[in-house]
Amino acid sequence: MKKSTIENSSIGEKLFVCEYDNGLKAFVLPKKGFTKKYATYSTHYGSIDSEFIIPSEKDITRVPDGIAHFLEHKLFAQKDGDVMDKYAALGASSNAYTSFDHTAYLFSCSEEFKKCFELLVNFVQNPYITDESVEKEKGIIGQEIRMYDDNPNWRVFFNFLDALYQKHPVKIDIAGTVESISGINKETLYKCYNTFYHPSNMIVFVAGDVDHDWVFESIASNQKIKEYKPEIKRIFPDEPKGINKKMVEQKMEVSAPLFIIGFKEDTVNAGPDYAVHSAGMNILMEMLLGKGSDIYTLLYEKGLITSNFDADYTFESNYSYSTIGGESRNPEEVREIIINELNKIFSKGLDKESFERIKKMKIGSTLKIFNSVDKIGHQFVASYMKGLEFFKLSDAYRNIKFENIESIFKKHFILDNIAMSVIRPTHP
Amino acid sequence: MAFEKGNGINLKKYNTKKGINIINVKTDKFKTASINLFIHNQLDRETVTQNALIPMVLKRGSKDFPTMQEISRKLENLYGSFFDCGVVKKGERQLQHFFIDGVNEKYLPGGEKLLDSCAKLLDNIVSKPFLDNNGFKCEYVQQEKDNLSKLIQSRKNDKVQYAVERCYELMCTGERYGIHEWGKVEDLDSITPEILSKRYHENISKAKIDILVLGDVGEKWISVLEDIIGVKTDNSSLVEKEEIKKDVSAIRTFVDEMDVNQGKLSMGFRTNTSLADSDYYDLLVYNSILGGGVHSKLFQNVREKNSLAYYVFSRMDKFKGTMMISSGVESTNFEKAKTIILEQLDDIKAGKVTGEEYETSIKALENSLRNLADEPIQLVDFCLGQSIIGSDDSVEEILKKIRSVKLDDVLKISQKINLDTIHYIKPRGGR
Numbered sequence: 001m002k003k004s005t006i007e008n009s010s011i012g013e014k015l016f017v018c019e020y021d022n023g024l025k026a027f028v029l030p031k032k033g034f035t036k037k038y039a040t041y042s043t044h045y046g047s048i049d050s051e052f053i054i055p056s057e058k059d060i061t062r063v064p065d066g067i068a069h070f071l072e073h074k075l076f077a078q079k080d081g082d083v084m085d086k087y088a089a090l091g092a093s094s095n096a097y098t099s100f101d102h103t104a105y106l107f108s109c110s111e112e113f114k115k116c117f118e119l120l121v122n123f124v125q126n127p128y129i130t131d132e133s134v135e136k137e138k139g140i141i142g143q144e145i146r147m148y149d150d151n152p153n154w155r156v157f158f159n160f161l162d163a164l165y166q167k168h169p170v171k172i173d174i175a176g177t178v179e180s181i182s183g184i185n186k187e188t189l190y191k192c193y194n195t196f197y198h199p200s201n202m203i204v205f206v207a208g209d210v211d212h213d214w215v216f217e218s219i220a221s222n223q224k225i226k227e228y229k230p231e232i233k234r235i236f237p238d239e240p241k242g243i244n245k246k247m248v249e250q251k252m253e254v255s256a257p258l259f260i261i262g263f264k265e266d267t268v269n270a271g272p273d274y275a276v277h278s279a280g281m282n283i284l285m286e287m288l289l290g291k292g293s294d295i296y297t298l299l300y301e302k303g304l305i306t307s308n309f310d311a312d313y314t315f316e317s318n319y320s321y322s323t324i325g326g327e328s329r330n331p332e333e334v335r336e337i338i339i340n341e342l343n344k345i346f347s348k349g350l351d352k353e354s355f356e357r358i359k360k361m362k363i364g365s366t367l368k369i370f371n372s373v374d375k376i377g378h379q380f381v382a383s384y385m386k387g388l389e390f391f392k393l394s395d396a397y398r399n400i401k402f403e404n405i406e407s408i409f410k411k412h413f414i415l416d417n418i419a420m421s422v423i424r425p426t427h428p
Numbered sequence: 429m430a431f432e433k434g435n436g437i438n439l440k441k442y443n444t445k446k447g448i449n450i451i452n453v454k455t456d457k458f459k460t461a462s463i464n465l466f467i468h469n470q471l472d473r474e475t476v477t478q479n480a481l482i483p484m485v486l487k488r489g490s491k492d493f494p495t496m497q498e499i500s501r502k503l504e505n506l507y508g509s510f511f512d513c514g515v516v517k518k519g520e521r522q523l524q525h526f527f528i529d530g531v532n533e534k535y536l537p538g539g540e541k542l543l544d545s546c547a548k549l550l551d552n553i554v555s556k557p558f559l560d561n562n563g564f565k566c567e568y569v570q571q572e573k574d575n576l577s578k579l580i581q582s583r584k585n586d587k588v589q590y591a592v593e594r595c596y597e598l599m600c601t602g603e604r605y606g607i608h609e610w611g612k613v614e615d616l617d618s619i620t621p622e623i624l625s626k627r628y629h630e631n632i633s634k635a636k637i638d639i640l641v642l643g644d645v646g647e648k649w650i651s652v653l654e655d656i657i658g659v660k661t662d663n664s665s666l667v668e669k670e671e672i673k674k675d676v677s678a679i680r681t682f683v684d685e686m687d688v689n690q691g692k693l694s695m696g697f698r699t700n701t702s703l704a705d706s707d708y709y710d711l712l713v714y715n716s717i718l719g720g721g722v723h724s725k726l727f728q729n730v731r732e733k734n735s736l737a738y739y740v741f742s743r744m745d746k747f748k749g750t751m752m753i754s755s756g757v758e759s760t761n762f763e764k765a766k767t768i769i770l771e772q773l774d775d776i777k778a779g780k781v782t783g784e785e786y787e788t789s790i791k792a793l794e795n796s797l798r799n800l801a802d803e804p805i806q807l808v809d810f811c812l813g814q815s816i817i818g819s820d821d822s823v824e825e826i827l828k829k830i831r832s833v834k835l836d837d838v839l840k841i842s843q844k845i846n847l848d849t850i851h852y853i854k855p856r857g858g859r
Contacts, residue, residue, distance in 0.1 A: 011459075012535060032459050036802040082732070088723035089784070091791030110798035139735030146690040147738055150587050253687040255581035292500035300496070306575050308582075327582065329698045358505045364507030364531040367459040371804060426687045 001220055008391050010398070011367055015391060016212040018219070022198025023229075026219050027380070028212035029097045030412055031373055037113045037208030038373040040106040041124045041132050042381045044203075045196035047174040048100045053233040054195050060132075060235060063192060064183045066141075066176015069098040071189050073137050076106065079128045083119070092116045100170050101316055102385040106377065114218070121204070121222050127193050129186050138181055145175050152254045159248040160260040160323065160421035166244040168319055169235040183249045207373040236318060241266045243419045251426045258423040259331035261338065263322040263412060265315075274315075275388060279323065279396035280408040281313035283362060285307055287354045287405075288345070289324055295341045304328050304337070317386050322412065331422050350409060355402050366394040437801045437823060439811070444654050448637045449663040451811055452650055457802070461543055461643025462529040463550055463653070464808050468636040468816075470667045471522040471604045477611025478619060478627045481576050483513035483524050483571075485624065488568040489558035493549070502549060507531045509546050511553070518607035519702075519747025520670045524631065526554050529804075543645065547656045555632065555658035563625025568711055573616045580610045584686070588739070591692035591853055592754050598682050599696040599849035605670065605748050606799065612626070634665040638815050640808050672702045672749040676846045685856040691759035692853040693766060694752060700844045702749040703817050709829045710837040714845075716789035717781060717838065718742045718772060719753055723788040725772040730755060734776055736765050747816065751845065759854045766850070777842045779835075786835050793830050797823055 016028040018115040047069060051062050076083045076096070087094035092109035105124050109116045148154045161171040175181075206215055243264050289295050289311035299305045309326035328334050369375050383390040442450040469479050493499045503509050509530035516523050520788040530546040558565055584590050593608060600606030621790045637659065641650065676698060719726035719742025740755035757765045775781070800806050800823065814821070821829075 010535070031457075033455075034800040034802050063463045084722040085788075088721065088788040088792060091788075093721070093792070093795065100572075108799065110795050136735050140731055140738055143736070143756060143758070144689065144738035146758075147588070150688045150690055152585050250688075254585050255583075256578060258585075286504075290500070290504075292497055292504050294497075297495075297497045301571070303571060303574060306578055315654075327578065357501060361504040361508035364509065364536075367531050367535055368508075368529070371458045373802065414675060 003216065008394075011370060011391075011394055013315060013370060013391070016216075018216040020199065020220065020223050022223055024202055024204070024214060024219070024223055026204040027206070028210065028215050029205075029207040029376060029380070030210070030212065031208050034209050034373060035110045036108055036373050037110070037206070037210055038106065038108045038377045039117055039120055039204070039206040040205050040377050040381055041120050042102050042104040042202060042385070043197050044102055044201050044385050045192070046099050046101040047172065048169040048236070049196065049234055050169055051235040052195060053235070054191070055230045055232060055306070061191065063188055064176065065172050065180040066149060066174070066190060067192055068103055069175045070137065070181055070184050071192055072096045072098045072103050072105075073141060074129050074133065074189060075124060075127055077128055078123055079131050080252065087116065088114055090119075098174055101182045102381060103242040104381055106364040108374065113208070114214070115207070117215065118218060121219060124197065127188050127190065127197075131148075131186050134186055134189065135182065138184075141175060141181055142178050145173070145178055145181075148173070148175065150252075152252050152258050155250060155252065155327070156258045156260050156421050156423045158251055159423075160262060160419065163245045163248045163419035163421055164243050164262065164264045164321055165319070166240050168239045168368070169236070170319055176414065195232055199223060200229055201232065203381070203384060205377055207376045239319070243417055246419055248421045251425050252421050254347055254423055254425050256327050256329055256425065257331050258325075258327050259334065259420060260323050261331070261335050261418065261420045262321050263414065264417045264419065265412060265415065266354060267411075275392060275396045276400060276404055277408060278313070278315050278388070279362070279393075279400050280404050281315070281412060283355065283358050283397070283400065284405060284409055284412070285311040285313050285322060286358045286361065287350065288342070289338075290358070292357070293354070295338060298341070299309075299334060299337060302333050304330060315386070331420065335420055337363055337425045339415065339418070348408075350402075350406060352402055355405055359397060359400065362397040363394055366397060381406075437441065437807070442650060442654075446654070446657065446659065447658065447663050448639060448659070449815065450654065451638060451640045451815065452645065453640070453642045453807060453811065454644070454646055455642070455801075456644040457508065458532070458643060458804060460529050460531050460804075461641070461645060462527055462804060462808070463547055464525065464527040464636045464640040464642070465550065465554060466638045466640070466812060467524040467631050468638070468667055469522045469631060470665070471517060471520045471607055471609065473604075473607055475627060476522060476607050476609070476613035477576070478624055479522055479524060479631070480515045480609065480611045481528065481572060481616075481624060481632065482628050484572040484576060485564050485568050486553050486557055487511075487513055488572065489565070490515065491556040491558060492552050494558045496550070497504070499549070499553070506542055506545055506549070507536060509542070509549075511549065513553070515628045518813070519745060520604040521816065522609050523812075525551060543643075543649070544652065544656070545738065547653050551656050553835065555627060559625075562621045564621045564628070566621050569619070569621045569624055573619060576610065577613050577616055580608075580613050583608070583610070585685070587688060587690075587692060587853065588756065591694045591851070592743075592752050594684065594853075595694035595696045595752060595754070595851035596750065598851055599750075601747075602673070605750065629735070630665070631772070632659045633661055634663070635661060636663055636667070637661050638812065640811050642804055642808060661810055670702065670748045672705075673700045674698050674848075677682050679847050679850065681850045681852075683852045683854055685854050687856050688853060689855065690701050690756045691762060691855065692754065692756055693762055693767075694754040694841040694848040694851045695769065695847060696851070697751040698846050698848050699744065699749045699751050699841075700846075701841065703746040703813075707837065707841055710833050710841040712793060712830065713786075713789055713833045714838045714841050715742055715744050715751065716793050718776060719786055720789065721792050723792055724783070725775065725785070725817070726753065728767060729768055729772060730765060734768060736761050736768070742767075746813070753758075759852070762852060773845070775841070779839050781835060781838065786838070790830060790833070794827055796838060797827055797830075
């Protein structure tokens with residue numbers, strides 16, 4: 001095992017790192033004076049990993065949509081009882097979540113950290129799945145899916161992804177559908193578990209006032225028997241260039257239309273340019289559409305949008321896009337105005353003063369993440385899984401130049417790649 | 429003045445000459461410092477919508493920053509300091525909340541006096557609004573009336589939250605508690621800039637005002653803040669104490685139909701107990717056992733044993749003494765879920781609570797209280813709650829009170845809890 005330390009004096013934080021021979025990586029971010037301790041054990045396996053080749057096999061395995069999330073639910077069941085109950089008995093709270101590309105198991109506690117931590121490392125490595133418990137879980141997850149089906153913000157987002165992508169599995173709901181999960185059984189769950197829940201595909205992250213050496217040793221004694229496994233081959237369909245549909249619409253019980261407008265990026269931003277591109281896009285979205293921007297002001301004063309309005313950029317290891325979302329009586333007009341205004345900026349150029357302002361803003365807002373151990377944990381894992389260095393996020397903002405932004409602007413806002421999703425009221 | 433040690437909360441209170449209370453929680457744990465200004469108003473049918481509208485109009489522009497864009501750009505220049513305002517409901521109290529959160533200067537290049545600028549901006553928005561001849565700028569009032577109307581109507585978009593609010597609305601019709609803090613669309617037409625300005629002046633000169641400062645600042649800076657703040661109140665408008673005790677003559681049932689897939693079942697209760705009562709902590713433990721987390725009877729029986737729901741919880745309002753159970757279930761399973769939920773209440777009444785259920789419920793409460801000091805938002809909420817009831821209890825003292833609750837106390841309090849209203853949201857056109 002190999003230990004190292006990363007320090008970032010500008011944010012006043014330090015990170016202890018330990019890499020194990022079997023490929024597992026562990027990180028501890030000390031938080032002196034905090035009562036709350038937070039730990040997560042996460043695997044680089046999410047909803048989009050539905051096709052892969054198991055290391056010892058030749059053929060492609062294709063599993064039902066929603067299985068990563070289903071597995072997340074099922075890992076809480078252990079031979080000697082439910083893990084949630086065990087955490088409750090320790091006075092701690094536990095949880096888990098599944099995203100497009102990872103699954104995280106976590107707990108937070110104020111006392112009994114060592115017992116809680118050992119429990120985390122153990123339960124994630126000891127699945128106990130029975131046919132009966134799989135059937136029972138279908139009822140619970142079925143209700144979770146139905147709840148999200150009634151959530152207009154969730155629906156407008158997934159419909160938007162469906163508008164952007166022709167084949168990429170990111171367009172499929174993380175939990176799958178009531179129909180797709182009906183095909184899940186014990187055998188497939190174990191197959192996915194054995195493929196993706198391997199130390200070399202996983203990380204441990206802890207934040208709080210804890211002894212990092214104890215954490216690293218505790219993992220070491222647990223990991224002795226586990227060997228390194230060859231890399232998993234994930235298969236993603238070739239996503240054609242260009243969007244799937246210009247518009248996706250759905251009717252729901254909402255008070256006014258909800259919309260997301262956004263641009264798909266055709267080129268995958270791999271390599272060290274990642275961090276610059278991502279920071280640059282985040283700055284651009286704020287410069288062009290943030291609360292201090294001219295476009296936001298114009299739309300707001302026309303009564304076309306409310307303060308429920310957001311402009312964001314998302315990028316993962318093999319797909320990326322921007323989103324502009326909110327509530328409007330006329331989403332089409334919003335889109336038209338945004339396109340017109342962007343065209344004007346194309347000809348007259350970006351505003352350097354706005355750039356400097358937003359750069360300052362982003363330096364401040366990356367610092368804020370460090371206020372809460374939960375937020376640190378969540379963001380650290382998400383950054384790690386897409387190959388970004390969490391500790392360098394604020395550096396990326398400090399170092400970015402206006403020239404970087406200008407070229408990113410030209411690359412991103414391609415009008416052919418704009419798509420829109422709208423949820424309209426059933427009773428206008 | 430109270431001083432508290434332990435659990436990392438170092439709290440001091442100041443009564444200022446301007447009639448405002450300043451509460452300072454000094455901590456160097458966070459990268460930011462936040463200033464929260466609360467104006468305490470009675471939740472009242474006559475004024476609710478005006479009070480909700482005022483923060484929305486104030487954030488449109490102030491004397492030195494006459495447009496929203498200028499305010500936003502100022503915030504961006506202050507290293508992404510975050511400002512927002514709105515109304516919150518605590519019992520039968522409607523509070524206008526203005527807050528700003530700025531990065532601690534020591535993490536910034538150049539070491540600017542960022543917090544002073546934040547305090548000045550907050551004060552500019554709260555106490556020096558952008559005015560024209562008739563008071564608030566007409567255009568701002570008009571546009572924000574429209575926005576408030578949209579906001580009120582959008583309540584139904586979030587079905588989980590709406591189910592709870594709607595059940596309380598029906599259960600407490602005729603009581604102040606039944607009023608939503610955003611008010612009613614029908615009130616908006618008659619609100620003019622003059623009426624609104626008058627209400628605003630009444631708010632800032634007569635209501636109780638608290639300022640909560642959370643961050644690495646001490647007494648010296650509190651006096652700087654005291655000078656910056658331009659409002660002065662005589663504390664003459666009082667908020668009445670909630671009516672806690674209420675007999676239920678008959679359980680009422682209401683059904684709403686909506687275009688949804690999943691039904692919602694909500695059940696509102698009167699606990700006849702509030703934070704001011706000596707048996708309040710018994711109720712707190714009772715609620716934890718019943719539906720306060722994954723360890724609770726509701727979660728274990730409705731979700732884990734019977735797979736009827738993904739979420740089910742019970743939640744109390746400590747000021748009003750009401751309790752709400754809510755769950756998302758198939759409408760075809762409504763009766764089954766209701767029966768299981770009521771069985772859990774009956775089981776507690778009959779003393780069917782295991783030692784384990786009792787222990788884990790106490791531990792869950794202890795854990796969340798101890799972690800309070802590490803989460804800025806929860807910490808502010810806790811301090812506000814203490815200010816409302818006028819309590820100086822420290823976290824340690826509260827922990828002691830929770831630990832002293834015996835199972836017998838839980839059984840005793842369970843006898844005081846009565847079901848008042850059942851509300852269903854059913855898929856439209858369904859059974």
